[in-house]
Amino acid sequence: MFGYALRRTLSAIPTLVLVAISVFVLLRVVPGDPALLILGDAASAESLASLRRSMGLDLPLWQQFSHWIARVLVGDFGTAITNGQPVLPLIIDRFSVTAVIVLLSVLLASLVAVPLGMVAAWRQNSATDLAVIAGSTLLLSVPSFWLGLMLLMLFGVWLQWLPVVGYVGFGENAAIALTFIIMPVVTLTLIEIGQLTRMARAATIDVLRLDYVAHARAKGLSEGVVLFRHVLPNAFAPTLSLIGVILGNLLGGIAVIETVFTLPGLGRLLVDAIFQRDYPVVQGCMLFIAAIYIVVNLLIDLAYPWFDPRVAVE
Amino acid sequence: MSPLLEISGLRIATSGRLPVVDDVSLEIARSEVLAVVGESGSGKTATARATIGLLPPGLHVSSGSIRFDGREIAGLPHAELRSLRGPGIGMVFQEPMTSLNPALTIGGQLTEALALHGVSRAEQRERALAMLTRVGIQDPAQCLGAFPHEFSGGMRQRIMLASAMLLRPKLLIADEPTTALDTLTQADVLDLMVDLTREHGTAVMLITHNLGLVARYAQRAVVMQSGRVVETGDAAALLTTPRTLYTRALVEAMPRRMDARPPVPPSPVIEARGLTVAFGGRRRFFTLGRAVTAVDQVDLTVHQGETVALVGGSGSGKTTLGRALLRLVNPTAGEIRFQGADITRLTGQQLVPFRRACQIVFQDPFSSLDPRLRVQAIVAEPLRLMPDRSLDQVARMLAAVGLTGFERRFPHELSGGQRQRVAIARALIRNPAFVVADEPVSALDMTIQKQILALLRQLQRERGFACLFVSHDLAAVEEVADRVVVMQSGRIVEAGLRDAVFDRPQHAYTQALLAASPRLPTLTG
Numbered sequence: 001m002f003g004y005a006l007r008r009t010l011s012a013i014p015t016l017v018l019v020a021i022s023v024f025v026l027l028r029v030v031p032g033d034p035a036l037l038i039l040g041d042a043a044s045a046e047s048l049a050s051l052r053r054s055m056g057l058d059l060p061l062w063q064q065f066s067h068w069i070a071r072v073l074v075g076d077f078g079t080a081i082t083n084g085q086p087v088l089p090l091i092i093d094r095f096s097v098t099a100v101i102v103l104l105s106v107l108l109a110s111l112v113a114v115p116l117g118m119v120a121a122w123r124q125n126s127a128t129d130l131a132v133i134a135g136s137t138l139l140l141s142v143p144s145f146w147l148g149l150m151l152l153m154l155f156g157v158w159l160q161w162l163p164v165v166g167y168v169g170f171g172e173n174a175a176i177a178l179t180f181i182i183m184p185v186v187t188l189t190l191i192e193i194g195q196l197t198r199m200a201r202a203a204t205i206d207v208l209r210l211d212y213v214a215h216a217r218a219k220g221l222s223e224g225v226v227l228f229r230h231v232l233p234n235a236f237a238p239t240l241s242l243i244g245v246i247l248g249n250l251l252g253g254i255a256v257i258e259t260v261f262t263l264p265g266l267g268r269l270l271v272d273a274i275f276q277r278d279y280p281v282v283q284g285c286m287l288f289i290a291a292i293y294i295v296v297n298l299l300i301d302l303a304y305p306w307f308d309p310r311v312a313v314e
Numbered sequence: 315m316s317p318l319l320e321i322s323g324l325r326i327a328t329s330g331r332l333p334v335v336d337d338v339s340l341e342i343a344r345s346e347v348l349a350v351v352g353e354s355g356s357g358k359t360a361t362a363r364a365t366i367g368l369l370p371p372g373l374h375v376s377s378g379s380i381r382f383d384g385r386e387i388a389g390l391p392h393a394e395l396r397s398l399r400g401p402g403i404g405m406v407f408q409e410p411m412t413s414l415n416p417a418l419t420i421g422g423q424l425t426e427a428l429a430l431h432g433v434s435r436a437e438q439r440e441r442a443l444a445m446l447t448r449v450g451i452q453d454p455a456q457c458l459g460a461f462p463h464e465f466s467g468g469m470r471q472r473i474m475l476a477s478a479m480l481l482r483p484k485l486l487i488a489d490e491p492t493t494a495l496d497t498l499t500q501a502d503v504l505d506l507m508v509d510l511t512r513e514h515g516t517a518v519m520l521i522t523h524n525l526g527l528v529a530r531y532a533q534r535a536v537v538m539q540s541g542r543v544v545e546t547g548d549a550a551a552l553l554t555t556p557r558t559l560y561t562r563a564l565v566e567a568m569p570r571r572m573d574a575r576p577p578v579p580p581s582p583v584i585e586a587r588g589l590t591v592a593f594g595g596r597r598r599f600f601t602l603g604r605a606v607t608a609v610d611q612v613d614l615t616v617h618q619g620e621t622v623a624l625v626g627g628s629g630s631g632k633t634t635l636g637r638a639l640l641r642l643v644n645p646t647a648g649e650i651r652f653q654g655a656d657i658t659r660l661t662g663q664q665l666v667p668f669r670r671a672c673q674i675v676f677q678d679p680f681s682s683l684d685p686r687l688r689v690q691a692i693v694a695e696p697l698r699l700m701p702d703r704s705l706d707q708v709a710r711m712l713a714a715v716g717l718t719g720f721e722r723r724f725p726h727e728l729s730g731g732q733r734q735r736v737a738i739a740r741a742l743i744r745n746p747a748f749v750v751a752d753e754p755v756s757a758l759d760m761t762i763q764k765q766i767l768a769l770l771r772q773l774q775r776e777r778g779f780a781c782l783f784v785s786h787d788l789a790a791v792e793e794v795a796d797r798v799v800v801m802q803s804g805r806i807v808e809a810g811l812r813d814a815v816f817d818r819p820q821h822a823y824t825q826a827l828l829a830a831s832p833r834l835p836t837l838t839g
Contacts, residue, residue, distance in 0.1 A: 124371065125371075210412045210413075211407040211408070211409055211412045211413035212412060212413050212414055212415040212416075214368050214405075214407065214413075215405070215407055215413050215414070215415075215474070215477070216415070217368055217396075217399065218366055218368060218399050218400070218403075218404065218405040218478075219399065219400045219404075219426070219427035219430075219477070219478075219481070220396050220397065220398070220399035220400030220401070220427055220430060220481075221396075221426065221427065221430065222396065225426070229418070229426070230415050230417075230418070233417040233418075234415070234416065234417050237417075307417060308416060308417060309416065309417060309461040309463065310416050310461070310463040
């Protein structure tokens with residue numbers, strides 16, 4: 001298993017190289033000049049040129065790229081053009097905010113959605129099933145920013161139970177930090193419940209049709225044992241793949257929710273950096289996000305055989 | 315003594331009140347093997363499932379009585395019914411690939427029902443080991459910790475049987491327990507089942523569409539058609555002197571040997587010399603796959619107008635050989651000649667004339683037709699590359715396979731037999747010189763099998779194509795083949811004229827295959 005993980009990690013290197021090259025080239029193709037954005041329209045041609053020189057933007061593209069990549073290889077992602085902060089600590093700091101919210105939401109959503117989907121499938125075509133389908137379709141169709149704004153209005157403005165604007169890190173004061181992330185977590189959880197419930201229901205329906213479920217019942221096992229021991233692990237495997245995709249997607253930044261709740265997350269960092277043509281930050285973020293995808297997928301693949309032993313890890 | 319199971323006036327209906335089983339009555343004595351025989355849609359499986367209270371959603375018992383061991387069990391509350399399952403009534407399912415849970419170990423699945431009945435852990439393990447040994451598992455201790463996918467289909471059916479018999483049920487329901495297995499494995503598993511149930515005094519309800527099994531394994535038989543019982547009686551008498559027309563039709567549908575056709579003048583259509591196909595062994599990312607030789611140094615010739623049957627168990631390489639002859643699988647070594655020309659190394663455009671002259675009919679008529687095309691379009695498709703395509707030709711072909719008037723239907727609007735006729739029409743519309751029929755009737759009911767085999771014979775007489783008939787079913791082979799080639803582990807172990815191979819088999823493997831193949835006594839009266 002360790003060898004497999006190592007091989008998978010090594011085989012991710014070409015992917016990361018491709019990401020690095022394409023992000024670098026694409027950014028340079030997009031019109032816009034960081035020096036102009038920093039100094040403003042009124043700046044003189046000489047000061048613009050000298051700022052470009054000091055940032056290394058006057059060099060040929062391949063030289064800029066090789067300088068950047070050589071430093072990335074030793075763990076130095078450069079400094080942000082806009083505020084001079086080192087990029088990697090900046091990304092990690094912002095990512096921790098996003099990660100807490102995303103991991104909590106996906107965990108909560110899975111804990112609710114998998115049993116809900118299973119019960120709906122078990123009672124297929126009943127009123128319970130209909131209610132679950134209707135509910136999850138509704139959650140799927142609601143835009144996340146609207147749901148977020150409604151929660152803000154209800155709990156923040158009218159009831160005034162939770163803070164509306166700002167963020168406090170868990171390192172400063174855990175209790176206060178918690179009040180800031182409740183609403184974003186709830187919003188994201190509700191949205192993901194919609195998706196995961198439908199998947200869990202469909203997967204369970206497929207499994208319930210199979211002979212081994214009838215076989216388990218024919219042995220005289222109770223419905224509870226049949227569902228938990230025989231149906232759950234098999235129905236969970238396809239859901240796990242979807243959870244992997246969702247995690248990869250969300251950990252790369254939840255810009256809309258971060259904007260609605262004014263959270264300093266990875267998504268907002270990336271969006272702001274794009275607008276400011278902050279090349280080192282955008283490049284760093286994109287590489288980081290690609291790495292997250294690779295790690296999440298690897299973890300999901302390593303966990304998969306646990307639910308489906310037919311898939312061997314070797 | 316009262317019978318163990320007594321079903322009377324049983325009716326099973328869909329939620330829309332359509333009867334699936336209508337007024338069925340049957341009984342099984344203690345330790346008796348009763349065969350329930352019928353074609354698809356006869357209601358035999360629904361009757362069996364109702365007995366153990368496991369009807370699929372959408373079906374329910376609407377009236378009638380099921381008495382088991384002196385007690386009425388139709389309409390019993392779920393909890394009481396459950397206590398009956400396992401030690402009262404056990405069940406063995408048809409499909410070995412889906413009837414064991416892939417996520418649990420064999421040991422976990424064998425012992426869970428014992429645990430339910432308060433057997434201690436040590437005794438659970440001991441009984442599971444003893445039962446696995448009894449059903450012929452080589453290393454029972456290792457098997458307990460293994461997962462189902464590590465076993466072949468035949469082994470899984472043995473494990474299933476062990477799982478059901480471990481609870482020592484009074485009645486075992488076996489729903490087509492060996493239909494998915496090849497002939498040799500089928501006989502092994504059924505022999506084991508009959509021995510094992512006799513040892514425990516367990517009665518068996520054997521559900522099957524195969525009359526050959528009835529003659530061999532059951533004392534009495536019930537014949538079902540369209541949800542009703544048409545005949546009940548002693549198994550041997552039912553087969554030799556059927557009282558109803560339907561049973562007689564079923565018995566007559568059993569493949570039997572036709573008179574040998576006059577030998578064809580030797581005019582080879584396809585010839586293979588030293589043909590070898592190996593899979594794997596290619597270097598992949600970071601790893602080296604291991605090569606498996608599926609076809610090993612095979613020589614085979616099929617002449618114009620003759621049918622050569624390629625026979626063997628699962629994994630013998632017969633399907634791979636059939637596909638390699640069509641260049642659907644690339645040979646690793648050896649030579650294939652088609653009408654005298656070497657086609658072994660042709661690629662791309664060079665293969666087109668060969669592709670046009672050869673066709674294949676697949677086993678599964680449910681997945682081999684495009685569900686979005688109408689019958690007419692499916693049959694016309696091979697004509698697309700030809701200048702003289704015409705609807706006339708399609709109409710004539712459909713008439714030849716007996717499907718006039720079905721032009722505008724979609725595959726899902728056809729029965730299995732009709733779909734296989736469409737597949738045959740599609741294969742033959744360009745008058746191919748060589749046709750590979752890969753288990754073309756294995757998925758069909760007996761009476762439909764007979765029609766399709768007769769159709770193939772008739773079309774071959776009219777059109778004179780060479781046919782390679784790939785099959786594990788010796789009964790069907792005996793009906794259609796001129797010559798028989800027996801394959802084992804990728805090699806040809808015996809080849810000869812049909813009568814010679816069937817009457818005087820030389821190789822031990824052929825003898826074993828023939829001994830395992832169910833035959834019928836001759837029909838009288």
